[in-house]
Amino acid sequence: MIVRKSPAEVEIMARAGKVVADVHEILRDLVRPGVSTAELDEVAERECRSRGAVPSFKGYRGFPATLCTSVNAEIVHGIPSANVVLREGDLIKIDAGAIVEGYHGDSAVTWIVGGETSVAPQVADLVERTRAGLWAGLCAAQSGARLTDISAAVEAHALPHEYGVVQEYVGHGIGRALHEDPHVPNYGRAGRGPKLQPGLVIAVEPMFNLGTADTRVLDDDWTVVTADGALSSHWEHTVAITEDGPWVLTARSDEPAWPLREPHRVPTAGSDGEATRHRESALLDAQEAG
Ligand code: MG
Ligand code: MG
Numbered sequence: 001m002i003v004r005k006s007p008a009e010v011e012i013m014a015r016a017g018k019v020v021a022d023v024h025e026i027l028r029d030l031v032r033p034g035v036s037t038a039e040l041d042e043v044a045e046r047e048c049r050s051r052g053a054v055p056s057f058k059g060y061r062g063f064p065a066t067l068c069t070s071v072n073a074e075i076v077h078g079i080p081s082a083n084v085v086l087r088e089g090d091l092i093k094i095d096a097g098a099i100v101e102g103y104h105g106d107s108a109v110t111w112i113v114g115g116e117t118s119v120a121p122q123v124a125d126l127v128e129r130t131r132a133g134l135w136a137g138l139c140a141a142q143s144g145a146r147l148t149d150i151s152a153a154v155e156a157h158a159l160p161h162e163y164g165v166v167q168e169y170v171g172h173g174i175g176r177a178l179h180e181d182p183h184v185p186n187y188g189r190a191g192r193g194p195k196l197q198p199g200l201v202i203a204v205e206p207m208f209n210l211g212t213a214d215t216r217v218l219d220d221d222w223t224v225v226t227a228d229g230a231l232s233s234h235w236e237h238t239v240a241i242t243e244d245g246p247w248v249l250t251a252r253s254d255e256p257a258w259p260l261r262e263p264h265r266v267p268t269a270g271s272d273g274e275a276t277r278h279r280e281s282a283l284l285d286a287q288e289a290g
Helices: 009-030 035-050 121-139 145-156 273-288
Strands: 065-069 074-076 091-100 103-113 171-173 180-185 201-204 208-210 215-217 225-227 232-234 237-242 245-248
Touching: 009 035, 009 091, 009 103, 009 237, 035 065, 035 091, 074 091, 074 208, 074 232, 091 180, 091 215, 091 232, 103 121, 103 232, 121 145, 121 201, 121 208, 121 232, 121 237, 121 245, 145 201, 145 273
Parallel strands: none
Antiparallel strands: 065 074, 065 091, 074 225, 091 103, 103 237, 171 180, 171 201, 201 237, 208 232, 215 225, 237 245
């Protein structure tokens, strides 16, 4: 059952999203060779709680940590550990969620430890194209569109490069529960599924692999890895469908948040002054429109 949110509920979800965005921005500056994923997790929990929020994942079905930290061939649901110390050239996927007044925000990033010159161009391309797939999906989350318009927009960024598009794990509705209906696949033909209506809030989260799409779960019963051991990238944002366009509730300060009126516009990686200006002017426009 799809639960649509009132504008007031979406405003609360935006506050949860802001906490998640803040946490990601803080962690981004800490990701470097020598830092352990347990250290990142500790900072994430502290920063989350200091903002009056509760980590979404900790205790969720018994998950032990604030973050999911997944390195290299790990796709999602990796458990932070003092024994996992990042090295130059690692891909670290950080997934974070926060609850404010009972509502969740959910967002994931893929950072290249040491920066993109630390990896082969094909690896940097995987990361960037997965991120572009996310933004294509977010831009497709327009009121009146169909659910799989998002799926097709995401997958279009993988198909030309023959990336494995993970099928066993997909995006999802989000609200009072971390995972709500509908499922949001990262593959498939456009024009199907429920019509996107204002108040629908979903997490779009492509996972692209350099090899097969197939996955398996490690003995810890959480960590999902690529079946062939190839590298994987994962990016995620929580987005609300509004009359005025998609509102990216977990957007970081260097990304546009609302409304995404220009489907072709994908912010470039890293700090992007233009995207920030775009967001600010969009917000001004929205305020003027009342
Ligand atoms: Mg997530
Ligand atoms: Mg999610």
